[in-house]
Amino acid sequence: MTGRSTRFQLWRFLKVALLSALLLVCVLLVVATIRTLTLDVNEGLGLARWEEKEIVPFGISPLQRQQLLDNFKAAIRIPTVSFSDTELNYTALREFRDFLPTVFPTVFASSLVKYELVANYSHLFTVPGSDPGLQPYMLIAHLDVVPASEGDGWEAPPFSAQEMGGFIYGRGTIDDKHSLMAILQALEYLLQKGYRPRRTLYIGLGHDEEVNGLQGAMSIVRKLQSRGVKLSFVLDEGLSVIDGVIDGLTEPVALIGIGEKGQATVKLSVTTSPGHSSMPLRESSIGILAAAVTRLEQNPIPSMFGLGPELATFEHLAHKFTLPLKFFMTNLWLFSPLIGRVMEGKPDSNAFVRTTTAVTMFNSGIKINVIPPYAEAFVNLRIHSAQTLQEVLEIIRDIIGDERVKLELVNGFDPPRVSSYDEKSFGFQIIKKTVLDSFPQVTVAPGICVGNTDSRHYVDLAKDTYRFTPTWFKKGDLRRFHGVNERISAKNYEDLVEFYFRLIQNCDIRKLPEPHGSLHDL
Numbered sequence: 462m463t464g465r466s467t468r469f470q471l472w473r474f475l476k477v478a479l480l481s482a483l484l485l486v487c488v489l490l491v492v493a494t495i496r497t498l499t500l501d502v503n504e505g506l507g508l509a510r511w512e513e514k515e516i517v518p519f520g521i522s523p524l525q526r527q528q529l530l531d532n533f534k535a536a537i538r539i540p541t542v543s544f545s546d547t548e549l550n551y552t553a554l555r556e557f558r559d560f561l562p563t564v565f566p567t568v569f570a571s572s573l574v575k576y577e578l579v580a581n582y583s584h585l586f587t588v589p590g591s592d593p594g595l596q597p598y599m600l601i602a603h604l605d606v607v608p609a610s611e612g613d614g615w616e617a618p619p620f621s622a623q624e625m626g627g628f629i630y631g632r633g634t635i636d637d638k639h640s641l642m643a644i645l646q647a648l649e650y651l652l653q654k655g656y657r658p659r660r661t662l663y664i665g666l667g668h669d670e671e672v673n674g675l676q677g678a679m680s681i682v683r684k685l686q687s688r689g690v691k692l693s694f695v696l697d698e699g700l701s702v703i704d705g706v707i708d709g710l711t712e713p714v715a716l717i718g719i720g721e722k723g724q725a726t727v728k729l730s731v732t733t734s735p736g737h738s739s740m741p742l743r744e745s746s747i748g749i750l751a752a753a754v755t756r757l758e759q760n761p762i763p764s765m766f767g768l769g770p771e772l773a774t775f776e777h778l779a780h781k782f783t784l785p786l787k788f789f790m791t792n793l794w795l796f797s798p799l800i801g802r803v804m805e806g807k808p809d810s811n812a813f814v815r816t817t818t819a820v821t822m823f824n825s826g827i828k829i830n831v832i833p834p835y836a837e838a839f840v841n842l843r844i845h846s847a848q849t850l851q852e853v854l855e856i857i858r859d860i861i862g863d864e865r866v867k868l869e870l871v872n873g874f875d876p877p878r879v880s881s882y883d884e885k886s887f888g889f890q891i892i893k894k895t896v897l898d899s900f901p902q903v904t905v906a907p908g909i910c911v912g913n914t915d916s917r918h919y920v921d922l923a924k925d926t927y928r929f930t931p932t933w934f935k936k937g938d939l940r941r942f943h944g945v946n947e948r949i950s951a952k953n954y955e956d957l958v959e960f961y962f963r964l965i966q967n968c969d970i971r972k973l974p975e976p977h978g979s980l981h982d983l
């Protein structure tokens with residue numbers, strides 16, 4: 462073959478390859494554009510025919526409205542702080558125990574409600590349904606809070622429940638006394654109005670969630686297990702309504718947590734020989750450990766975006782994004798690597814993409830002129846749903862890559878099982894319906910809770926566990942979680958009471974409507 466004909470063949474091959482690539486890009490773009498115009502996974506049960514059921518209207522008087530807020534503020538003023546699993550404010554926990562019957566007299570006096578004190582400070586309520594054939598469900602919340610001190614920059618003292626500009630300020634207003642008080646307030650009103658549930662309802666209020674729920678939630682779970690209770694679903698705190706928080710989403714969305722991340726706390730330590738600071742070795746325990754910690758910070762655990770349920774969040778929200786984001790979000794099959802990279806850019810969204818690594822404590826040194834014989838650091842990791850605790854431990858061992866650094870697992874657990882969110886999923890659809898009954902303007906989507914909740918202790922007791930309160934967050938509000946100026950608007954708290962008032966009634970629907978078929982996929 463001559464050089465000229467080889468060049469000709471090569472040129473022909475390049476032309477065919479180029480044209481094929483161009484054709485492929487055109488086809489991908491056409492498919493992507495059609496999907497952008499048609500995909501809406503949120504249709505479906507909204508269009509279906511729900512079982513006819515009489516609903517007791519919420520209707521409360523101005524006096525009751527005032528009382529509901531007063532009850533909530535009184536709860537915030539009791540400083541039920543958990544400092545560590547051995548250091549809880551027991552005086553406040555006792556005060557809270559005595560306080561509940563004073564504000565919910567009907568709940569505590571009702572012959573319908575069985576009340577039990579669990580592990581001294583946690584509370585379990587059983588409201589038997591009139592139809593024992595319906596599988597029970599459970600609402601849970603916690604009454605302990607993380608520490609707060611006014612000196613950190615609070616605009617009002619953290620245990621004052623001061624109302625300013627329509628907001629009630631205080632530790633526990635969004636985590637988690639709002640849902641605890643709203644659940645009981647809703648039950649109080651329903652009982653006052655003579656409502657008797659069809660489906661058995663359990664309410665569990667833990668006293669040590671902020672330090673892992675080992676006494677409160679776990680004791681409640683053991684009690685129910687010993688009675689052979691099997692739940693349809695559990696609803697706990699977790700995700701919420703976010704409005705203007707995600708770039709490109711102009712409408713509010715309600716994210717219902719279908720799972721949560723796993724967690725590991727790892728202690729790193731380095732031991733060297735002590736000595737006089739005038740004759741130092743080339744490396745100290747502090748230096749070795751600091752280098753290890755720096756390596757962990759500079760080498761984040763690889764992104765797992767698209768391998769866990771976070772993909773479902775965007776599939777449900779895609780059609781609500783403004784262009785051009787809508788185009789990318791509707792076509793995650795093509796653009797998920799790109800979206801993943803963008804999400805890594807901000808701490809709030811990075812938490813959804815990967816197992817996060819936070820160095821939270823570092824201790825070393827004895828005296829200014831003594832070579833430190835020992836240095837230790839604690840690393841708190843929140844594990845992505847598609848990874849396991851064991852995998853994460855191996856990854857960080859590799860990243861540190863220094864045998865002088867000892868790794869010890871202080872505690873940890875795998876990400877709990879992800880709950881169902883399809884059209885046959887009773888809990889998810891009832892929560893979704895109640896959200897839409899209460900806030901018709903929101904879009905509902907499943908999501909992963911980046912923090913941990915008591916609900917993970919319930920996974921063997923319940924078919925599904927969900928994490929959601931209808932707390933309304935605007936841009937910047939997420940920082941108030943465990944942060945300064947935690948607050949909720951008085952209106953939002955009233956909405957919460959009404960939400961649980963509706964939810965308890967919606968749970969009495971016997972069965973879901975037939976699926977309508979929501980996925981208009983191509």
Ligand SMILES: CCCCCCCC/C=C\CCCCCCCC(=O)NCC(=O)O
Pocket residue numbers: 636670671698699700701703706707716809810813910911912913914939942
């Ligand atoms: C795709 C980006 C979306 C960002 C939207 C995030 C919406 C998040 C709403 C609430 C998140 C906060 C969850 C916190 C639950 C806290 C429970 C807790 O404190 N547990 C203790 C612990 O985890 O240590």
Ligand SMILES: [Zn+2]
Pocket residue numbers: 603636637670698
């Ligand atoms: Zn909480």
Ligand SMILES: [Zn+2]
Pocket residue numbers: 607636671943
């Ligand atoms: Zn918390």
